[in-house]
Amino acid sequence: MMELIKTFNVDSAIYFECEYRDQNGELADPTSPTWEIKNGVGTVVADSSTAGGPYKRVTGCWYLLWTPSLVGDYSLEFSGTIDTYAVNIKRPFKVVNYITHY
Numbered sequence: 001m002m003e004l005i006k007t008f009n010v011d012s013a014i015y016f017e018c019e020y021r022d023q024n025g026e027l028a029d030p031t032s033p034t035w036e037i038k039n040g041v042g043t044v045v046a047d048s049s050t051a052g053g054p055y056k057r058v059t060g061c062w063y064l065l066w067t068p069s070l071v072g073d074y075s076l077e078f079s080g081t082i083d084t085y086a087v088n089i090k091r092p093f094k095v096v097n098y099i100t101h102y
Contacts, residue, residue, distance in 0.1 A: 006093045010071050017063040018054065018078040018089055027060025030080025030087060035064055040073035054078065068095040 008014050016035075022028040035054050036047035046066055048054060054062040062078065077090040 006091075008068065008093060008095050010068055010095050010097055013065050013067045014093075015063060015065055016076055017057070017061060020060050020062065020078075020080060020082060020087060020089075022082050023085070027058075028082050029056065029059055030062075030082050033062055033078065033080040035076065035078050037066060038075050038077075039070075045074070071095050071097055 018035075020028055020030045020033070033054050034048040036044050039045050048064075051064075051066065053064040055064065057063050068074070073092065073094055075090055075092045077088055079086070079088045081087065
């Protein structure tokens with residue numbers, strides 16, 4: 001199965017949201033949730049220790065806002081612990097100079 005890569009504009013705020021679920025599939029808040037964004041070569045360009053967040057919207061749903069300043073390929077990883085189990089959710093995305101709508 002091919003994974004869809006989301007594309008965003010450079011210099012525009014991006015809203016990212018993550019749902020954390022326990023082993024029963026129920027939404028649950030993680031202990032010590034964090035996030036990090038890496039560029040295409042694996043260098044961390046932003047993370048929760050330097051930019052704050054993630055922020056809780058409702059139980060199990062956490063978000064962050066980030067504004068990219070450079071085009072390129074990136075990956076976002078949300079992490080935390082639920083019921084003593086480490087949870088890591090990683091997704092790729094791309095930042096471009098413009099997005100064409102047809």
